[in-house]
Amino acid sequence: MENHCQHLISGLLDAPVSAEAVFDEIPTALILLDARRQIRYMNRAASALTGYSTQEAKNMACHNIVRARAYLKDSPVSKISPDTGPVCVHSDLINRERQRIDVRITIIGLFDPDGRCLGYVDAIEDLRAAAQPETQMHPAFGFAGMIGKSPDMVSIFRTLPLIAQNHSPVLITGETGTGKDLAARTIHENAGRARGPFVKINCGALPETLLESELFGHLKDAFPGATENRQGRFRLAHNGTLYLAEIGDLPLALQARLLNLLDNNTVYPMGGTRGFQVDVRVIAGDHRNLEQMAEQGRFRKDLLFRLNMVRLHLPSLRHRGDDISLLTEHFLHKFATGFGKDIPKTAPETLDLLSTYPYPGNVRELRNIIKYAVNVCRQHQIQPDDLPAYLSRKVNPAAGAADPDTQPRPVPGTVSGTAQHSAEEAATWAETEKQMIIDALVRTGGRRNKAAALLGWGRSTLWRKIKQYQIQ
Amino acid sequence: MPRKILIPLYGHEVAPRFDLASEAAIVSADHDGTWGKKIVVLAQVSAEKLCHMILTKDVDTVICGGIEDPYYQYLNWKRIRVYDSVIGPWKQGVEQLLNNKLYPGAIVGQQEESKSNGR
Incomplete structure (x- = not known):
């Protein structure tokens, strides 16, 4: 030139x-x-x-x-x-x-x-500039954003880099909220194809016809309404990773197509006969027992065997021992910094309460609990009263009927203390929050400014939530 | 004493990478300009093994393509003259060396064989 x-x-x-x-x-x-x-x-x-x-x-x-x-x-x-x-x-x-x-x-x-x-x-x-320092990639008690020090998690942190380095399909199992998405992304980011795309699709979020088009793409006029060619997620993930969340929701017909694709790495879009060679690493995730689903005929056994080449099972939070306190400190630091609050630690009795809760929603639930607690906390330590009321009710179901002297004393000037009593009966988080708002409004005589201040929220947040819960 | 020259090979060319060469030519050159060659197939592709061979075969000059700095410095420290980043047919590289025309980074016979070997 x-x-x-x-x-x-x-x-x-x-x-x-x-x-x-x-x-x-x-x-x-x-x-x-x-x-x-x-x-x-x-x-x-x-x-x-x-x-x-x-x-x-x-x-x-x-x-x-x-x-x-x-x-x-x-x-x-x-x-x-x-x-x-x-x-x-x-x-x-x-x-x-x-x-x-x-x-x-x-x-x-x-x-x-x-x-x-x-x-x-x-x-x-x-790639020199993109390479992160080792300490940033692998913080103490964690690996690339995943945190834990329990033996199960340490074993996973040791296994993840090895899994990342090969190109086999991976099946990630574990209860909801255990970090399957994060594990999939970690595998992608530690693999040679990290600079390629990471594409996620939730197989349970779309009806079958849409899902087929989303996954494999379609040609113009392949079906009524197909006004233009569309690349599917597989083609979008070419040279990268495709994460199929809730793989158990994939209809049987599409399971056969997926199996065929995994065998010959060729995508055939809907309405087309010409295939497109793709180089995609497939990671699948599900919270259900896929073996049981296969026995019941709801999941193809051959697809299960194909995906099961590398299996990663994430333990539930209640089986992770000290990880609860570790994660609590992590989320506390994260949200306190984010919300500009000075809450350096959690009270020991709060930690006791947190460590006995069974966490059906696992790490995601713990994160939301701490986020809530940081929001409502008005001191320099997270107290048990700062936690959502349903937590203490589930941990100690007899608390409502127990001697009132043994119940936690409401903290004067806070909503959570007073809300707790009336919210004991609330079945869900939304109901608890709604009850808190009502309590705050009752206490302040319906004055929203004061109620918002009492809740530790902005006026607009309170207004939005009043509208959301249709509180008159 | 005749000169002993080692050239990592990639077909008929000087291997573009010292550490990835699977064979090497060992040339013994007399003062009158005549030379003979021996092609050695390496059991393992490795810069360390190649350095070991250079030392054990009493090689005094290496003609190679890309070489990592630690190996370059090591061979220099062992008093071995290294002509690196040489591109082109290895035999022409030897001829140029014996005629005192070779230098690091030289492109020898670039328009003929290099073109035909383009991959």
Whole structure:
């Protein structure tokens, strides 16, 4: 590209623009190659990465300039055809300064309408800047955002990096709120395909026909209302990871299609006969017993065996021992900082109460409990009275009938103390909250400003919740 | 004493990566410019093994492509002359070395064989 006049991009803007002006300013290394993989042009970022100038690189075999492992061993170029999308590989290269650099290479094939290869565009991302410090990736008592120190969790933290490094499908099981989504994302982020897309779909959230189109895509006019081609989630997740949440809700017909896809890595959109090769890692998650569902004929056994190649079971919070206090401190710090409150710790009796609760909603429920407590807490410690009332009721079902002297004393000036008594009967969190609002309004004689202050909320929050609960 | 030169190979070319070469040419060159070669297939692809072979075979010069700095420094410390980032057919690289025309980063015979080997 020594002559600017010879390399113009025309037809897109009002006047032709210089290709160098476009490509040289792009921070990702881009290399344009001919069909024999000889370099025709590389941008400034590619020059900086490899140590070779555009002129030196011109007409050279790519593997001599970009000395990447992927070009020399099992080159992915052979996998590219008009029916495949770009191929992404994690690799390393040695540049002219004798540095070994971790890179992610995306190879895009350029084909004419007859399917003849015209050339390639290789985009090379330098992964040095993206690499997080080890301490940030793996905080004490945790791994990449997951927190715990119980033996089960420590074992999972040891296993996760190993699972991440292979390409097998993964089945994540565990009760609701145990962190299946987080585990799926952690696997993706610690894998070689971390820079690729992470696409999630909840199989239980869509009816069967929509789900099929969402997963596999459709062609225009494939069914009434299909006014344009649509790429499915599998194609969107190409070179990345697809997380199928609540896989047990996938209808049997789609289970067969999914099995077929896992076997030959080809997506056939609805209404189409031409397949599209995808490179997608599938992670499935469910809170139910899939083996039992398979026995009952509600889940295909062959799909279960295919997904069950790598199994990760997340323990429920009540079986994680000291993790409850660890997570409590973590969420307390997080929400207190977020809400700008000075609540450095939790009272010992609060921790006792929290550690005896069974947590049917697991970590998600604990997080919401602490979020609520931080919201209503008006001291420097989370007291038992700051916790949602249903918590103490479930932990001690006889509390309502017990001697009043043994009941926690209401803290003067707070709603939770007074709300607790009347909210004892409330069955759900929403009812508890509604009752708290009513109590606050009764105490303040219906004055919303004072009620909001008493609840520790803003006026607009109280107004919204009054409307939400239809309190007259 | 004849010169002993080692060149990690990638087909007919100098291997683009020192650490990924699976074979190497060991050239013994006399002062009159004549030279003979021996091709060694490596049991294992490894920069460490290649360094070990360079030392045990009494090699005094290495012609290679990309090499990581620790290995480059190690070979220099062992008084082995390393011509790195050399691109092109390995035999022409040897010829240029014996004619005192080779330098680190040299591109030898680039327009012929390099093109034909483009992958």
